[in-house]
Amino acid sequence: MGNTDSALAAATIQIEAARAEKAKRPTIAGFFDEATFTISYVVHDPATNEAAIIDSVLDYESASGRTSHGSADRIVEYVTLNNLKVTWLIETHAHADHISAAPYLQEKLGGKLAIGKEIIRVQDVFGKLFNAGTDFERDGSQFDHLFADGETFKVGTLDGIALHVPGHTPADMAFIIGDAAFVGDTIFMPDFGTARADFPGGDARQLFQSIRRLLSLPEATRLFLCHDYKAPGRDDYAWETTVGQQRRENVHVKDGVTEDEFVKMRTTRDATLAMPNLIMPSVQVNIRGGRLPDPEDNGVSYIKIPVNAV
Template sequence: MQVKTFYDTNTATFTHVVIDEATQSCAIIDSVLDYDPYSGHWSTTHADDVIHFVKQHYLQCQWILETHVHADHITAAHYLKENLGGEIAMGSAIVKVLKFWVPIFDNEADTPISGEQYDRLFDEGETFLIGSLPVTVWHTPGHTPACASYLIDDAIFVGDTLFAPHLGTARCDFPGGSAAQLYHTIQRFYTLDDHTRVFLGHDYPQEGEQPIWMTTIAQAKQDNTQIKPDTPIDEYIRMRETRDATLAVPKLLLPSIQANMRNGQFGARAKNGHQFIKIPVNFI
């Protein structure tokens, strides 16, 4: 297995391309569509870099995988599928998120609550193949109720759950999030072999530093600033909830959730031909 990682500096997001060298098949995990919240313009610079890499190396895109409905960037899943093929997939608990958010935005007309907009929804423990590489799906809630991670060979792709050791863990204050659930999710990660590589969803480096896109279970167990194998659950919950109370709402929260529930699309056009992002007043 080979992994090529792309970093989007605007949203501090990693996109991982997982390659089965035996078959030249690949999966793209957590892609990014460029979006300017001030002008409402979107573009495909970051996604086009991924597409160029896939085509340049004569890879067959088999899967476009999401770890969850992101609140800090818009996925390029739909755009990637148009240009590379492949099936868009994520964890089956996404239905919980859809049932909560779709009515809030009054988007039932173009955002199915059933999850049928995804090609595949994976249950806990389900397996599938990237070429000849076996993948096991772990439901890993806490950051959101629908987070999923992908265990592939000696690596796990964890999205927004575990961060680099100096950052700790993801926030848990979004609707349906739970510090207690994230505690149990991360303790489950800690049952993996110490050498297991952990491919991350985000990093926020200081100026002049390189982003950290991968750690190991051993490094996390030893150095994670917020949770170790012997951290009491009450201590973690108190720390996480106290920290979350100080965090600002992500600036791309409202456009991201709406578009990501449609695989990175902005919904049906209005009578004037334009598409719109809705902003619920006095809700967030």
């Protein structure tokens, strides 16, 4: 990519401008959901109070199949108390470990629901796995906007840019707002390493290239992570780091680790990992933009569990 990566160059210019001028930096609040180890974010422009919500969580009890809104209501309360106007509801990818609360938040707060345009590839793969039938559109139409690599957007007066960072899934995106990058499941805290790459459509080599793309941003760039699992020896959850810290310290992908070394490590490690507890309900709902499957003739929605298929 290097000098030919115009999207990365534009992101670098944006980050450096935001670091030079405080008014171009967002205010960020993180909301940690310990049940799924997920961090959701409310990112807003202090000048206009316009806001984006990134990677929200719908509470789901797998034993009973019941949903609830405690995690999402914390976000509603924060937005309301701070008089924010939500213009974007952003998903970094179709999560396999939690269900999105974006439709609930959209009903309460407004905003456009957005994800990367490669969601159509994920919909195609998982639509077949769940035998979703012809009624399930595989064109991203469940979302209000599909971001392309390098596409720019606004949160109030703040500049934003979307970067395609596949590898964990084909659709993963990082969203840079001001001087802050929201990197989804590409990378974790330096002592924990990187995301897995063994889901359908995942690719360890592609993940390495995506991470190195992100780590080509200015070293002071703030990185906000979608998950933290508290590495052994660390007592507290954490979800903010920097490009420089990752380049120096990440146990899987710091400077000096080659692509082949990473691929070998990631492939070996992924082979030992169990599937996430909520992968079946999460992916099934999230490829629909966080909406449950259509109710059947008795008025009830059902989550399918394919047997011996993955």
